[in-house]
Amino acid sequence: MSATTEQGPVPRERDRAPKQDRSRATRQRLLEAAVACLAEHGWAGSTVAVVAERAGVSRGAAQHHFPTREDLFTAAVEYVAEERSTALRALFPGGPAERRAVVAALVDLYTGPLFRAALHLWVAASNEDQLRTRVTELEARVGRETHRIAVDLLGADESRPGVRETVQGFLDMARGLGLANLLTDDTARRDRVVTQWAALLEDALG
Template sequence: MPTRIPQEERTRQMRRRLLEATVDSLVELGWSGTTTTVVSQRAGVSRGAQLHHFPTKHDLVVAAVEFITERRRSQMDAVLADLPVEGRTRAVLEALSAQFISPVFFAALELWVAARTDESLRAEVDDLERRIGRETHAHAVTLLGIDESRGRNRQLVQATLDLVRGLGLAATLSDDSMRRTAILDAWAITLDHELER
């Protein structure tokens, strides 16, 4: 006789499928094409079950972006263990850049654009983005192995994050990998020269 999966685990799996389907839909269909009906169909979940956990599209999308961001955070923690000693700065830039050319960034971008003209969504997105921004900044400081209170380290980290975010925006329209590589190579040299270790 097969072992029955506990209800709590089935609920957790269903929520994960809904959140992953939401991100996939945002990336493929954009904000306007992502509906709760589309998401529930993609996730293989009944519409009633989806509405029980996420009553509105806003709830679903914000939860999905947060869920995937947490997954990326775990991946960033794993990167820390694998950073080389030689060429560390360039490796850190590659890891940070990867965050901004990933499906989660493209999904978040759809959320930002929608929030620009939707005040109720903007309030939710502002809180989420502030928190994610602080966490990403802290990760960058840790990955670079610096004390951000020294010299211009804090400003250089923020400039780095602004740079990789901008490169991520460029990647939404075309394959910009050659230019991105050249820019990150140059910025790594700048950081190695300017950061106070």
């Protein structure tokens, strides 16, 4: 086969980058569609075919990127969690910031579509062994990263006894607030809890 066809020259080195960009863009569309789909329809209603259609991608292309349903949805939750972590750090470019603002921003991680999607995945994983191992690993990675961000932005000194557990308990509280927001809009109550616990954390973290 010659380097030239009727459609023009065969792609060479300089054309590879755009092709990689397109592939990456397709992958991102699939990941974002997967999280939106999980949040709206739950695990039972979320198949690779439904996500591919939502993303405007062929089913074959979706399966090229993600061979199994488990691959697609765990990658999707991890990708969106990383995006949110990056956005959260970008909110406080100077590092440690005013505690009320940091507490509110951390709690916000658990009130959107990402948390709903992750919750559907966790609950499905609790009854499906194959999914369970994958989601447990994912949850550990995302949990460690969120803890690291919380420690940094709260300016918490983990060498002091009890500080690590204080931050952990606060992140458990944030997750619980996310759960309380699942069926109803809990914003007003949540704001009061955030204000009070930001003050308590101020005392506890010094």
